[in-house]
Amino acid sequence: MSHYSESLNQHYAPTNIAARILERLQQACKDLDALSRDDLAAFDEFHGGGRESTRALARLAGLTPGARVLDIGSGVGGPARTLAAEFGCNVTGIDITAEYCRAAQMLTDRTGLNAQVAFQCGNALDMPFEDAMFDVVWSQNTMMNMEDKVSLFKQVRRVLRPGGVFAFEVVLAGQAAGPHYPTFWANSSSLSFLIAAEEMRAMLASAGLRERIWEDTTQRTLANQKKRKQALAKEAMPVLGLGVIVAADLEAKMENGMLNNEQGRICTVEAVYTN
Ligand SMILES: C[S@@+](CC[C@H](N)C(=O)[O-])C[C@H]1O[C@@H](n2cnc3c(N)ncnc32)[C@H](O)[C@@H]1O
Numbered sequence: 001m002s003h004y005s006e007s008l009n010q011h012y013a014p015t016n017i018a019a020r021i022l023e024r025l026q027q028a029c030k031d032l033d034a035l036s037r038d039d040l041a042a043f044d045e046f047h048g049g050g051r052e053s054t055r056a057l058a059r060l061a062g063l064t065p066g067a068r069v070l071d072i073g074s075g076v077g078g079p080a081r082t083l084a085a086e087f088g089c090n091v092t093g094i095d096i097t098a099e100y101c102r103a104a105q106m107l108t109d110r111t112g113l114n115a116q117v118a119f120q121c122g123n124a125l126d127m128p129f130e131d132a133m134f135d136v137v138w139s140q141n142t143m144m145n146m147e148d149k150v151s152l153f154k155q156v157r158r159v160l161r162p163g164g165v166f167a168f169e170v171v172l173a174g175q176a177a178g179p180h181y182p183t184f185w186a187n188s189s190s191l192s193f194l195i196a197a198e199e200m201r202a203m204l205a206s207a208g209l210r211e212r213i214w215e216d217t218t219q220r221t222l223a224n225q226k227k228r229k230q231a232l233a234k235e236a237m238p239v240l241g242l243g244v245i246v247a248a249d250l251e252a253k254m255e256n257g258m259l260n261n262e263q264g265r266i267c268t269v270e271a272v273y274t275n
Helices: 003-012 017-027 050-061 078-087 098-110 149-159 197-206 218-234 250-262
Strands: 068-072 090-095 117-121 134-140 160-173 210-216 266-274
Touching: 003 098, 017 098, 050 078, 050 134, 050 160, 050 266, 068 078, 078 090, 078 098, 078 117, 078 134, 090 098, 098 117, 134 149, 149 160, 149 197, 160 197, 197 210, 197 266, 218 250, 218 266, 250 266
Parallel strands: 068 090, 068 134, 090 117, 134 160
Antiparallel strands: 160 266, 210 266
16 A cells, blocks of 8 residues: 555544444444435535535536446545435446445445445546546545646546546635645645645646536535534534544534635635536
8 A cells, every 4th residue: 555545544544434334323223224325414425515515516517317427536435326326327436545435335235226336445546447438527525635636637538438527526725825734634734735726727628628617615615614513512413423434533624624714725616527
């Protein structure tokens, strides 16, 4: 395992996440032999807007039944299962964090979606997929961990069929100095590679990807973050929540996420490109 991969595995899942998920579901009195996607919704989509923002991006990207989707940085698989169950897509997820991949497969098996969804553990900067294999490349809150975005976008183009769609959500650098750490994606600048919106757009254009939609979603993300904070102030940390898959410093990461957006240190974007 490379140092990069080891550091990301250590950051995201230094512990047996699949076991931790099952333990928490049991504590919450869920039937482990009959799990539904709703039982997982409080923790299985690890990005600003949860399942609602996955649905919104899928509609913007025009996903249709039978579409072959590659989810880059698929986490514990919530977005992949949403695209399969609600939009009829066939999804392959790739993620560098081995414990997340194992948990993603386990939850997909238990929710009966394994005919449409599968996961591979690996680095998206070195994708093991054939040319033009996918109709859609999808990515939510993952590219912050990738320094070499030029090579990522080259690979995205390679695995996308001509006319295919690249849809993503990402955290970018804001106008103010760098983020307060820890954040959800990194504990320090050593795993955080934020670039400004204009730099990202220029890289995508020079890779040959054509912009269809580019939307700054910072205010929407901030509103969600504030809502979550208010909910937490009213009650104790819930048994089922992001804490199930975020092994350390959950409260500090939530607080910093909000501060970083408020202070213009980061911004969030959703976008749709065509190959
Ligand atoms: C914040 S999580 C988002 C997970 C998922 N996209 C979601 O929205 O639920 C970021 C994910 O990106 C993965 N990741 C980061 N760098 C990666 C890389 N170079 N290759 C593959 N996966 C990567 C991490 O392991 C982690 O699961």
